[in-house]
Amino acid sequence: MEINDDDHVSRRWFNVESVPKSHVFSDEDRPGNQQIPLCNTIPIIDLENNSSNLSETIIQACQEYGFFQVINHGVSEDVISEAMKVMEEIFNMPVEEIKKEVSNYSSGWVYMGSTSFAAKGAHLWRDNLKHPCHPLDECMHRWPRNPPRYRDVVGAYIKEIRRLSLVILELISEGLGLEEGYLGGISQVQFLTASNYPVCPDPTLTLGLLNHFDHSLITILYQGNVEGLQFLKDGKWIGVEAIPNAFLVNIGTQIEIISNGKLRSAAHRVVTNQEAARTTIATFINPSPDCIIQPAKLLIDEDNPPIYQPLSFRDFVNVSKPFGPFTDALQNGVCTLKK
Template sequence: MEVVGGVPFCIQTLVQAGLVEVPSQYIQPPESQPGSCRESSDSSIPIVDLLHIKTKHFGNVHEELSRACGEWGAFQVINHGVPKQLLDCMRSAGLSFFKEFPEDERDKYRCDLNSAASEGYGSKMLMKEDSVLDWRVYFDHHTLPLSRCNPMRWPDSHPHYRETVMEYSDHMKTLALKLLTLISESLGLPSSCIEEAVGEIFQNITVSFYPSCPQPELTLGLQAHSDMGAITLLIQDEVAGLQVLKDGQWLTVQPLSDAIVVLLGDQTEILSNGRYRSAVHKAITNAKNDRLSVATFHDPAKTTKTFPVAELINESSPPRYREVVYGDYVSSWYTKGPDGKRNIDGLLIHH
């Protein structure tokens, strides 16, 4: 078994071999371990029904979005236009890579361990050598713009794996742009304002696999953070594990098979001048079940400059964030580590 930085590359293989004790590299510090903060079984993150955008209740969608984005930074959407069959097929395709492909076949798609967010099969998110490892493995696909998309780099562990990812990518972009339009309108801005500020969409689709863990109280599948980009669309399998931080409590988002979880990213918080917030979230593990999620990230180009939208700035609401080049923001995020909202808080202007 290959060892990277003193620890086996694939925790999944150790679990399958009957691991009974978590390796030290995966043990979170006490303040980050599950249960260190208040937790609630309440799964009442907002649910927004997009069916209403075609009815006389269209205004209600703006109100619901305003509350969800302002108070939570996270919500679930239903009647979103993405076929449930495609959601199921994407989950099935992702699971096939981790559950049906032999380890030596998975290793052929190993990503560059020395480059953050490189495409392929990986296990480590941060560049820091001393960072605690997340209890997960993942496959990251570069899907948009098409100039950076090469499906031949993706596995063929499922009969229609590559076709499924491409179809899923198209539907996720359409939904992301629809949501950015609605978010703009809910802020009282022109429909295209946020979309134009984000610019050309750079999309990554990351399938994460969280093996069952013999000591889930010591580990995290994914440490607490807010996403660095504009908007993330996520689907889960039937195993709960995603948690969102609200008012000092971690709330578990109960999976809905036909819903898509929406997480606002830091760039949207900056553009809205803090009226809308990016969602701090994490993934927990459990002792009995493996878990799978698929996150689709929609980000600006690395050269894009992000700053609060001018229409939201006035005497009573001065700019809250400094301008930032997105590529610099990404470098900081991967180098320092996320640590909740550390990176966006570093851009705050103190009046």
Template sequence: MVAEALYISMEVAGEQIRVQSLSQNDKPHVPPQYIQPPQYRHNADTVGGGGGGDKSIPAIDLGATRADLHAELDRACKDWGAFHVTNHGVPIQLLNEMRRVGVLFFEECPMAEKLRYSCDSNSFASEGYGSRMLVSSNDAVLDWRDYFDHHTLPLSRRNPDRWPHFPPNYREVVAEYGDRMKVLAQGLLSLISESLGLPSSRIKEAVGEFYQNITVSYYPPCPQPELTLGLQAHSDMGAITLLIQDDVGGLQVLKDGEWVNVHPLSDAIVVILADQTEIITNGKYRSAEHRAITNVNKARFSVATFHDPVKTTIISPAAELISNSSPPKYCQVTYGDYVLSWYTKGPEGKRNIDRLLL
């Protein structure tokens, strides 16, 4: 009760509580702000373990022939909206280094130093170190997660002085990682366009210049994982997300009404299709609803790289995919309006894109 009272009093005072600090208090209960309604909790038998039986997201070798790639991507994008890629061209050493510097920041950097980079708690999607996603409702349930969000592209948004300098090469690693992820994201969107029978540049042109954010997430051990979520169920709002995780596991994707564990593959990158790609493909390809669960024993770490349109971009189904037998499924939307709606209403699974259904 003391920890809960302290949490509430500091939240009222406007000071964000870091989940890592709560985890280190060794209290047997989580504060009430983190307790999910029963219908959103994950089953106790999936805590740190199996979910979805033998199901797993596909793993696609980008070194395969073009024809094989198109067929595999078509199946993965239709059935899952998420898949692993191997032979992706990003140096494995860089993936490992990105994990290393991120974990060192969260686990070895003093809290006082981390707090120097605190993000603006009154502005959504602000850059820096935080714990709370800003939504309009002050009574929204909180995720059991701390994060650092970096604005990496276009270069006009990139200011490494706002990023940690612990460990010493942190900024250089994040910058190189972002550049490599951009190249991979562009290549994947080209392949996805081709798998639909469209010109390779079609989806890239519809999305336009990437606004790229890299979010490093740290999920501390949780004393009551059956009551919490590290990240609530949602589909990403942009175009395409590329994610790496450690070997702890906890990412889940919704498939046929069942949550399926995304088992870590250390050398692979998880590809998650986001809402604007679903709109552009007129629903032929789906954005993936996903979440992160917690566990009682180990901290979990992941890095998500988001590739989004500029907020003034107007997104609508590709004209080539519209016909009498396949009318438009979604109304057009200005991406900035979509973002504002997402943050106003909160994650809400896939209900944000469902509001655009015709």
């Protein structure tokens, strides 16, 4: 099946018996035939546990893995289920409706359809929708109007994720020894990315998402019941277990900088699946564009000098690479290590 530009706004081009050349990554980037184990030791944090060491457990998880999962988080299963259903509806809309939504929101606030740019020479194996989602009253009017219930359903989901993000950021602040509200106070922007990774005829050749770091404060991901996310630890890829009704939280590069390297953002990627499609909803919790990101003063002393230079979040994102190690950004003069 030949792929043309129009096909990049629909799922139609995924209905193939083999991976097209346009989606085959180089030997260096593709998953290949290696067997990737599932990690069953990533900490699962029960947010209803009032134990005094809850924040300490989160900090340890962030130091060892850069990831942790949260349960009993207060987001109802109904809210999550409806959000996932409406995302599946939008990814299954007719081609004409998807193209209409794309043309209605050409400002860049909303992007729909399969990834149309080539990352490292190949297209990603996914359909993707992305838009800002907080402050809610400033964003919702630019969201898709179809399906008709999209705004109500996703609005309810985002309200709960905003509440959850503030709880998590406060626990991280506490664990780092920062003043109350430190991280929550700079988390002014949220961005939603929903992705659908269709069944792939040969997962060894392509990727749903390349190896990258999230340039957020934290990312909160609901990954449904199908695994696909992998993270890099000690030079080896490890799969992340999909736990029903749990949210996966990963540390972004902004908290790595604020913590002066005490917490580490983990490189991760998304692989495809030959048996089942996968739909996910990721919410990126970001500083405002003009917020100056730098090591927190409370974490700096003679024994722990700042290792990152101050830089606005906007400048960091504009210069850093979308795919590739965080060290690329360091080497390119972004947050350069101080001598």
